Structures are given as structure tokens and as C-alpha cells.
Amino acid sequence: MSASRKTILIILAFFAIYVIWGSTYLLNKIAVSQLPPFFLASIRFLTASIIIFIIAKVLGISLSISKKQLMNATIAGLLFLTLGNGLAVLALKYIDSGFAALEISAQPLVVLIMMRVLQGKRIQLMSYIGVVLGFIGIFLLVSQKELITKDGQILGMVLIFACMLCWAYASIFVGNAELPKNHFVNTGYQMLTGGILLGLTSLVLNEPWSMPQDWQADVQWSMFGLILFGSIIAFTAFNYLLKEVSPDKVATSTYVNPIIALILGWWILNEVITMQSIIAAVILLTGVYFINTKRKFKPRYIGR
Template identity: 75%
Template sequence: MAVSRKTISIVLAFFAIYVIWGSTYLLNKIAVTELPPFMLGSMRFITASILIFIIAKILKFDLSITRRQLINAIIAGFLFLAFGNGVVVWALRYVDSGFAALEISAQPLVVLLLMRILQGKKISTMSYIGVALGFLGIFLLVSQKQIINKDGQILGMIMIFICMISWAYASIFVGNANLPKNFFVNTGYQMLSGGVILAIASVCFGEEWTSPTTWSTPVLWSMLMLVIFGSIIAFTAFNYLLKEVSPEKVSTSTYVNPVIALFLGWFILDENLTTQSIVAAAILLTGVYFINSKRKFKPRSLGR
């Protein structure tokens, strides 16, 4: 039985958001050691958007956009990229890359709760179990003394959690919003919007902009991979999936992202990997599994 082109596209898109995004925590951590966070994000997203529009023009994609689509792209660009990603990169100055990925792995929990609040979506018994496990995992993760005692760590953790809310709401918003039908073009407008907003934020916060010619080799390579793989390929795949499958399924990238981020942070950056963090990761990811499980769970009752 032949596999349809759409099925192949969905599988490849999931691979992109699973594996590529798992590595972006490491890449951002490397880059933010030298570059101001909002400048970093602005240059990344504006560069990516320019490349996207050039490629789209070569492929003769329609770049036209309505006023409503432009407004929606700006909203999505702010929620996803300017705030949802830009502030996470800022927090990486104080939080290990693997730890940040672990905290963000609770995003399906936030998506589920927001869908319940905003759309009245019913929560299954399996999902309730997942929510409980998610909160337990977060508690174990953030209650470690060696983490809490670090300067700026608590503020970083709080800001990452707020970013999770922004990203989760944006996932729901984009799934229903009027945006350019071409996912590549849609990504370009969101990238451009997010990059411009981050540039404004960078100026307002007084960040010092530097030329790429002054950056170290690791930072240059990190930025290059963030632009091509993290922004153009993975974010285009993400926008595609939001229109093709449910937000809950898209958020399952958090199964894989923290595992990759934890390994790379430990292997390359020598980040501390505690036993409690590993236990917290196992509980969190189990909770994510329960949240996204389609199996029906019927609790046993007396007399049956």
C-alpha cells in the first residue's frame, strides 16, 4: 500500500520539530553567551524571513497578503517568536539549556488547560492523570536547591513558564486564524514580524549590536544553524502541522526535545545533570504521554 505524499510530509514535519528543535536549546545557549538575547533573536528571524521570501520568489509563490492576514501574522510573530522565543533565549543566560527544555516539556499541559478554558474542551481521565504528573514533575524539577540557589535562576524559570503560556495560546490561535495558505510564506511573515518586534525591544533595552565579523566561530555556526534549521525548516514544519493536525499532537514534540537538549547540554556544555532532574524528566514525559493518549481509561469500581 503506497504512502500518500501528505503522510510523508507530516512525518518529515514531525521529525523537524522533534529533532531540530531539540538542538536549538544548545545553539541558543552558545550564542547568548556572547550576544544580547533580543539582538540575537532579531537577527536570526529577520535573516530567516529574508531568505524565505527570496526562496518563495524563486519558486514563484504568491507573496500577497490581506490586511487581516498581516495582523494575524504579527500577532503570531509576537506570541511565538518575539515573546515566546525571545524571552526564553534571555532566560538561557541564567538557566541551563537542558533544564529549560525540561520545563518547556510541560507545554502540552498548558495547551490542554487553555483549550479547556478558551474552547470548553473536555479533559479525559487520562489527561487529568497527565496534568497531575506534569505538576509533580515541574515541582521536582524546580525544587532542587542547587538550582534555586543560582543567581537569576528563579526569575528565569518564571519567565520560561510565562513564555509557555504565550506559545500555547499562539498554537491555538494559529490553528484557527486567517493566515497565508502557503506555509512557507506564512512562516516568512511571522519571522519578519517577530524579528522587527525583537529589534525594537533590543533598542528599548539598550542592547549593544555587534557585527558578525566580531563573533567567535562557535557563535557564527550556531546562528547559521538557528537560521536555516531552527527557523526556516523547523518553524515552517511547525506551521504546517498546526493546520494539518491538532495542537495537542503538535505539542508532542516535547517528548523528544528535552531528551536531545539534556544530552547535548551535558555532552557539549558540561551542564549538570542531577538524578532528581532525570526523575523529573521521566515523570514529566509520562504526563505528556497521558495527556496525548487516545486510549480510554475506565477506573474500576466496586461491584464490577
């Protein structure tokens, strides 16, 4: 592959993990306005997993998996998608998409603290600064009177925090679990098992199911974007970048995604961006930068 073509592919891949993943908050917000959250997420990931398996077969990639790998993929699917993504989509029924993205941007902080608690991992000085800044940013974000007085706002915040805990624990679990070596196949099984569990959760909660032809046009397009772009193209780009550039450069999506989500939510859904939210975003993202500075950070797919 020529250097110029490779450069173009890298630029397109960064566009995918920056803009596409940043836009999934908006797409989920639009879709959940009509569809129940766990049904929505189930359809998204089941459809994406089927497409992934078809592509894998066409490319001649083996789909074989051991019982242990399947069990670990199921656990990862439960944590990342059923609980992580499912709770995040549910939270979007109550809070703005940009606000959710900002709160979720603190996930590296949660991972760091959880690694300290569960694994006794030493926290570096720069990371301590990041933790302090992160807590200040989160406090400024969630303490806004004009937000917490809205119906369901506190519940939405709690749900986002719960999904962050699930993602953080899943990131630690996946780092040591035996899973299919092929990232594409691994993701397919996580999406398949996570999607099945989401569907079962939807049935238990007695959510109303519907056919795509019954959805409004904006919901149909949002689901199309979530499945094709958010679940397949962006993740493929994510894995491509992990092989072609340093992990710390890939991790910059942590800083860009919430900014994209804020702008899209303001532009398309007329979501309000307060000055306190902007200040909180700057402090919080600065904290995340300090947490990721001078430490080996391998991003984990968290089912955006």
C-alpha cells in the same frame, strides 16, 4: 515519488524535528553567551524570513497577504517569537539549556489548562492524569535545592513559564485566526513581524548591537544553525510531516526534543543532569503523553 524515496524523506524530516529542534536550546545557549537575547532572536528571525521569501519567489509562491492576515500574523509573531522565543532566549542567560527544554516540554499541559479556562473545553480523564503527572514533574524539576540557589535561576524559571503562557495563547489564537493558507508564507510573515518587534524591543532596552564578523566563531556557527536549520529546514520538515503522517506522530517531537537538549547540554556544555531531573523528566513526559492520548492534537510551530 517512489515509496522508498518517500520513506527516506519522512525519516529525514523526523530527524529534523527531533534532533535539529532539540539542538536549538544548545545553539541559543551558546549564542546568548555573547549576544544580547532580543538582538540575537531578531537577527535570527529577520534573516530567516528574508530567506523564506526569496525561496517562495523562486518557487513561484505568491506572497500576497490581506490587511487582516498581516495583523493576525503580527499578533502571532508577537506571541510566538517576540515574547515566546525572546523570553526563552533571555532565560537561557540564567538556566541550563537542558533544564529549559524540560520545563518547556510541559507546554501541552499549559495549552490544555488555558483551553479549559478560555474556551470551557472539557478535559478528558486521561488528560486529567496527564495534568497531575505534569504538575508533579514540574514541581520535582524546579524544587531542586542545588538549582534554585544559583543566581538568576528562579528568574530564568519564571521567564520560561511566561514564554509558555505566550506560546499556549498563541496556539489557541492561531487555530482560529485568518492567516495565509501557505504555511511557508505564513511562517515568513510571522518571522518578519516577530523579528521586527524583537529588534524594536532590543533598541528600547538599549542592547548593544554588533556585526557578525565581530562574533566569536562558535556564536557565528550557532546563529547559522539557528537560522538555516532551526528556522527554515526543521519547520519545512514539520509542515511536510503534517501532510504525510498523522499529527500524533509529529507530536512525538514534544517528548524527544528535551531529551536531545539534555544530552547535548551535558555533552557539549558540561551541564549537570541530576537524578531528580531525570525522574522529573520521566514523570513530566509521561504526563504530556497522557495529555496527548486520544485527543486530536495538531502541533503548532512555536519558534524554537
